[in-house]
Amino acid sequence: RVNGEMIDREYVVDFVEKYREQFEPVRPSFFELTMEMAFLWFARQKVDIAVIETGLGGRLDSTNIITPVLSIITNIGFDHMKFLGDTLPQIAAEKAGIIKPGVAVVIGEKGDKEVEQLFRNKAAALDAPIRFAEEEVNDLSAVRKGSKWIYSTREYPTIIGELGGFAQKKNARTVLTATRLLMEQGFTIPHNAVYQGFSQVISLTGLQGRWQLLQEKPRIICDIAHNAHGLRDVMEQLKAEQYNRLHLVFGMANDKDTESVLSLLPKACRYYFTRASVERALDEHLLQEQAAFHGLHGESFGSVAEAVAEAIKNADKDDCIFIGGSSFVVADALPLFS
Known part of the structure; x- marks a missing residue:
């Protein structure tokens, strides 16, 4: 989007036709391809400021070809561990890869002492001013x-x-x-x-998808939090909601730490385990099996639409339905309420 306006549909079609011969042999990911298209669109629109979010990690992310006016690292949690590492310092080191020489960086949450020191050391080595939001x-x-x-x-x-x-x-x-x-x-x-x-x-x-209310009676809420760090806040917020019964339409990507996530979920609710319509989606039956070890029980569904329909059928007007676990699950659910 530029000034709130979505990219032209025609530009997307033209981009694919114009560059197909160049990108097909490389086989870029969907994110890498749409990132390139967005950068060209921003350049064509002559934007003054662009807000660029990394796709995965930072150091090796495709967006890391830019030199920004400011870098922001929000927080460090256990996410994409298959690619970024299985300890917080390892993950932090990958995220710190977006810190550039002489470019100021904001750290949203310090995390533990080791993570904080890693950020300080990286910034110092690159002469990059560093500010911690909790202090600032x-x-x-x-x-x-x-x-x-x-x-x-x-x-x-x-x-x-x-x-x-x-x-x-x-x-x-x-x-x-x-x-x-x-x-x-x-x-x-x-x-x-x-x-x-x-x-x-x-x-x-x-x-979209940030604690978004989709429907009243029954109250239906979705959120794209997809790791333990983000879902901890979401589960606390669910506890504060008023409802008779809770229904969870839940699916995850296959590169997530399912154990840490499942340990956070409430037991006193009905689950509708599902999978999003992407290759990275975790099999719904496997998720159901893993959830059972944590005392979480329900049925499995091959699509988000089926899971949502069943939850709505079973919910009374004073119940609450939560849809989440993956941004892909939420993306599949949103059109059902448009």
């Missing part, structure tokens, strides 16, 4: 109001946050720290732009 914005208060957050700091009193997930409290610190660093570099960011960015983030960006 240490006066943030957050109060829940309906489905939104009300944040306040000395610099920005009473910010309305449109994203209502529990994790957004940490993200708010990261965003405000990044804003401060960009302004120190000479960027002009008016206060009203910060307030608008928080209060209208969904309409401005088209962001």
Whole structure:
């Protein structure tokens, strides 16, 4: 998207036709191909600022060909362990690969001492200024109001946050720290732009799947959290919801640490184990078997649509249905409610 507008459909078709002979022998991943298309689209649109998110890790990620004006590492959790390593310092080292010589970096959450020191050492070696959001914005208060957050700091009193997930409290610190660093570099960011960015983030960006309410009666919520670090916040938020019975439509990718995730899930609910329509999806029967060892029981379904339909059929109007475990599962579910 550029200024909130989705890329032209015709441009996508033209890109494939124009570059097919060049990319087919290389066999890039879907992410690598769409990243290249996005970069060319941004260049064509002559954007002033582009927000680029890595796909996997950082050091070897395809997006790491750029030299940014600011780097942000939100947090370190056990994710993509097949590729990034099976310890937090190993994963942090891969994520730290986006730190560039002389380019400031914001760390959203310090993590443990070893991870924090790794980031400090990497930044020092590259003469990159480093800021930790927890230190930089240490006066943030957050109060829940309906489905939104009300944040306040000395610099920005009473910010309305449109994203209502529990994790957004940490993200708010990261965003405000990044804003401060960009302004120190000479960027002009008016206060009203910060307030608008928080209060209208969904309409401005088209962001979906972040503690998103899809339906009332029964209450249906989805979230793309897909590792233990993210799902811990989501499960805490589910506990705070009011409902008679809880139904979980749940699927995962096959490169995730299923054991750490399943250990976080509530036992007192009905499960609908499923798989998303991508090759990376974990087999629903295998997930069901692994979940049983954690006391989690339910049925398995070969598609997200089937699982959602069954959950809705079984739920009363005062129940709650949660859809998640994978961004791919949520992507398959969203069109069902459009």
